[in-house]
Amino acid sequence: MRIISLVPSHTEILFALGLGDQVVGVTSHCDYPPEVEKIQRVGLFGNPNIEKILSLQPDLVLLDSRLQGRCKQELQEAGVEVFDFFPFTLEGLFTGMERLINVAGGEDDARQVVDELRMKADQLIKRAKQHPSRRLIFVMGSDVLATPGPASMQYGALSALGLELYPVDFHISYLPLSWGDVAKFDPEILLVCGRVPGREEQKRCPGCSIKNRPCARDVEEIYHVAEIADVKAVKERKVFTVPCTFFCRPGPRLLEGMEWLVGMLEEDHVQNYDHRR
16 A cells, blocks of 8 residues: 655655655654655645645555545545544543554554554553642644644543643633643743753754744743743743644654653652651
């Protein structure tokens, strides 16, 4: 089967399931795993090139119709099978992977991968819920701020860990907000898009023209935002910059972000316990 992926997370899923050798096209934003470097590019994630896609004669195209609805329609009109996938929950992610295995003809090894991911997620959830719930907000963007809502995978992953998140209506994917809104919520933990201390700055994504890229932000910048100076997370130095791969790509590496966060919660619990002794 000839497969094209128009979403970076879908590309990662294909390779994790052992279907990478069937992938003949990806977008310029698909940068993991390293094997994708040699695969034909078919445009940007937000603007796939329908002519290039059709020229590769795919049997199956993976996409997210929330952003690629027009592309989906054109592909279906051309008789190309489409796998439309945008999970909001961990179980939605895993069942979607299982559906993909059925569609693409994956082997038993692929199902084992999903079983192991589901088991790891369950273990992380159990670890997280051994500790008191914490107020947490994930702030995305730089000049314009937003936080994930229930119609997003970021919210699904964070809420699964039993965290108290910023209140957002169930049908909203991303809610615009201000630093003043963050201050009113007074989170105990503040996550922001940015560069992880000690890691190299992320390369500019293809087509990105943002002057103040949130992915390149240093955590110390947040500590100097005047509007949140009295927020508990700021006072207690519980502000963390996180890369896109931690929570913004609903695929296998999402669990790495969850594991990092659970480890941070456990370390914080131990520190608080020591302070009370």
